[in-house]
Amino acid sequence: MTNIRIGLLGIGTVGAGTFQVLKRNQQEISRRAGRGIDIAVVADLNAERARQIVGDDVEVVSDARSVVARPDIDVVIELIGGYGIARELVLAAIESGKHVVTANKALLAVHGTEIFAAAARKGVIVAYEAAVAGGIPIVKALREGLVANRVQWVAGIINGTTNFILSEMRDKGLDFQAVLKQAQQLGYAEADPTFDIEGIDAAHKITLLSAIAFGIPVQFDKAYVEGITALHRPDIRYAEQLGYRIKLLGVAKRTERGVELRVHPTLIPAKRLIASVEGAMNAVVVKGDAVGTTLYYGQGAGAEPTASAVIADLVDIARLQGADASHQVPALAYHHDCQPAEAPPPVLPMEDVVTSYYLRARVADQAGVLATITSLLADAGISVDALLQREADEVTDFSEGQASQPQTDLIILTHETREGTFNAALEKIQQLPSVLGSIVRIRKEELD
């Protein structure tokens, strides 16, 4: 069979990794794919650097637009990133009948509906294994491996930067800012880390997973997104004492009223396998009605792990090239022409999400405070699962500035409740004169 011919757009870290792995493992990959895979042309604004990476055997151009319409190219790999030119190039490649492989989660989470519809019209594949959790084949597992299941929820550590930061904060007892700085020096965090630390990158990824899991459109604009910048050391320590770890989790959950889609710091029982995922590693847990709980773990970023996913998509395409589009796996797992009778479930607003909570209040160390707070919770129908009170002398480490009166930290774990209900109760507690400073609230998931 003839080799499949690739146009690679953007040869940065992942592009270079893809080129190198394809070259190094050429023989094994072609024995598995049943045909060779040739990078025929590379487009990069920095043609000089591209030339250094690919050597003299591969054509290098600076204009990516010239590649997407070329009749000698079968597949376009888009590794430029962002929503602008990348969207334009992906749509142009589809329009000219080419399959597309992309690692661009931002693009697909925001413009996925448009892009996947265009691909379906033209009968081409848009593959994106590399867009979620790097080298972990989670898209394939969820879309094909667990196809028998009614998925109940997906929860994942899908941003390595934030998991590295949280691991270091816990291990070394450091503050967020100190660890962020260190992560930047080590290359685990970008110079502008906003997308990572504010949870946006994780939200792009969980948006894609929610669409695959539940047959809903990609709806990044409906995702609730909260990052890790407001996390404090004492909460990591208290969580530990209560048997939990704090992780930045992407959660997509099916409920009777709709789909929960959210990213936020989350207490997870320390005994769950995912709680032991440390450093820059990623892991995704999927709960299906037939299979039960499954977990997928690996490197979520980096040149070669991401290249591993890009090439897996290439081989899938190489196998199916020339076959009828009906033989393809649908981009978001469900066939467009097999819609159910009812509309897809809505993404719930955050106030309708049901979860449990950790709250920490710095309170005046005086009689009656605990009773007042717990009765405000009880009045709202929120039941307490666990309670921890730390004497003033134990918490001086954490107090900001000088305490003017005896203080204590009150930590409460609640059972499940509606977020709107919890917020209303929290507001009342916050207004108590005996509550000093802002209450810390972190969501909690049992993941069982």
Next chain:
Amino acid sequence: MTNIRIGLLGIGTVGAGTFQVLKRNQQEISRRAGRGIDIAVVADLNAERARQIVGDDVEVVSDARSVVARPDIDVVIELIGGYGIARELVLAAIESGKHVVTANKALLAVHGTEIFAAAARKGVIVAYEAAVAGGIPIVKALREGLVANRVQWVAGIINGTTNFILSEMRDKGLDFQAVLKQAQQLGYAEADPTFDIEGIDAAHKITLLSAIAFGIPVQFDKAYVEGITALHRPDIRYAEQLGYRIKLLGVAKRTERGVELRVHPTLIPAKRLIASVEGAMNAVVVKGDAVGTTLYYGQGAGAEPTASAVIADLVDIARLQGADASHQVPALAYHHDCQPAEAPPPVLPMEDVVTSYYLRARVADQAGVLATITSLLADAGISVDALLQREADEVTDFSEGQASQPQTDLIILTHETREGTFNAALEKIQQLPSVLGSIVRIRKEELD
């Protein structure tokens, strides 16, 4: 598109689970598959019980042979098990041009070469996701998701019964026999548990994974198999003190001299994620040159987890039915007509395996014993990684019968060495007069 029609052979636990999940999730599965999946006929020797499970809408026959040649059947699911009639039926189904789905690891590990060759000749698929690690889509992950990688090793907890037993022995400090009895009462172990506790079931599975990972034929007869029946409580406890857990591991490793293929109790660093896999759960770790270490975790047995894998195979087949065989994923990952220049690497005899070891010797508590043993190791070129000596009073718990002289337990962890070299040294140590009773030897893998 017309529904795909299935003949189900054998409706025991997994067969009933498959029927029920297909029925319960009918709508979601057909929306994903792009067509309906109909169980058209069920064959079981106990037709009465089969009828109770499937109701009146499905044809029930007692003769499985009558099903495999029927022109109205597209796919045969073989859930009979064993090497005898199952082999005959699978080959007959292939011969009449049907795709086959099977959960039968024993059959494929022993007769896979014959069966896959027959399927390739007829251009049909023999799918077996359910044969390894139940609901975990590990065959798909390794064969498709990690296709870019030169796999370095695969290591897995792929037998739930033995992992349950080892977890209980550790947690509750019980002996093997006591836990086995309990596992049998709970239904985690069969009345005749030989296949599980002697490591044979795990060896079937790692044989299949080794073929996918390295492009070698299935060679169950070349696998080294050692079960957990000789494990003792004190070793589990000493391992713990040294920072390790003991798991029954299937290991397939590529080395310069050939492929290691082995099942045995193994010390694993407690900090590795797989060391925390408890109870009847399964997990497989795959190390690839591009992706690094990835892990896949879930239920390795049971009606619905296994059904989840059977149905995933059915949907893959439903999608590809009618497509040319060149669009299929090769059964063992590699295309037969794309052989490399050199022959596939051989499976190494156990004496040529390179690993590290835990050894425990009950020794007379007298001067010079330690020096004698360590110099025997040094003479053989085996270096010591860690050493633990337990005073006699600490080990009385574990001593069998009355000690006639002061004794102590000497525990040594070695660095990597050839098994043949280690065995020779062990034999010399065993013959020392100061060594009382049989030396315990357990292999150790760092899995990094």
